[in-house]
Amino acid sequence: MRRSKVVAAAGHALACPAGQAKRWQAQTLPTLCLMRSTAAAVVLSVVLLAAASFAMPQAADPAKGKEVFQRRCGGCHSPDRSMEGPRLRGVYGRRSGSAPGFQYSEALKNAKITWNDGALDKWLSDTEALVPDNDMTFRVPNPDERRDIIAYLKTLSQ
Numbered sequence: 001m002r003r004s005k006v007v008a009a010a011g012h013a014l015a016c017p018a019g020q021a022k023r024w025q026a027q028t029l030p031t032l033c034l035m036r037s038t039a040a041a042v043v044l045s046v047v048l049l050a051a052a053s054f055a056m057p058q059a060a061d062p063a064k065g066k067e068v069f070q071r072r073c074g075g076c077h078s079p080d081r082s083m084e085g086p087r088l089r090g091v092y093g094r095r096s097g098s099a100p101g102f103q104y105s106e107a108l109k110n111a112k113i114t115w116n117d118g119a120l121d122k123w124l125s126d127t128e129a130l131v132p133d134n135d136m137t138f139r140v141p142n143p144d145e146r147r148d149i150i151a152y153l154k155t156l157s158q
């Protein structure tokens with residue numbers, strides 16, 4: 001009797017940690033698994049976001065365009081005053097060489113371009129390639145800057 005009690009007690013003592021371990025497993029493993037799948041989901045969405053932002057063109061930013069315009073174009077252009085270059089309010093959608101009173105080159109006067117996204121992008125990439133012998137000797141090699149500047153010019157036509 002005594003002996004079996006001792007064995008039972010020993011058995012209980014041994015069984016208890018095992019039971020605890022089971023309970024620990026039962027409680028912790030799902031949490032761990034959840035944490036693992038959450039981490040996997042986070043990693044996956046970061047990868048997807050990175051891929052998306054790499055693949056998708058960034059949206060045009062007219063506020064940034066205004067800032068670049070003032071810095072890069074402002075020495076020759078202003079929206080409402082012709083300087084070395086013609087005033088540019090309303091240029092988006094306007095016919096090339098048509099700001100009243102500005103002395104354009106014959107080349108630009110005769111170019112008959114309507115200033116839309118495509119034409120402005122070509123003009124700012126390489127004025128000479130679009131209109132040989134024009135008078136604007138300035139380029140914007142960065143496509144993001146061109147896109148933002150064009151978005152800003154568009155706001156001057158609204």
Ligand code: HEC
Pocket residue numbers: 069072073074075076077084085086091095096097098099103104105107108109115123124133134135136137138140149
């Ligand atoms: C060094 C002076 C100078 C700078 C800098 C300059 N431009 Fe010009 N721009 C001119 C001149 C001069 C003309 C007229 C060209 C002609 O008659 O052939 C012109 C013409 C233009 C036209 C055509 C306007 C029309 O009425 O047909 C646009 C659009 C234009 N510039 C945009 C820009 C933008 C945007 C920038 C800045 C990224 C810029 N320019 C920088 C001098 C400049």
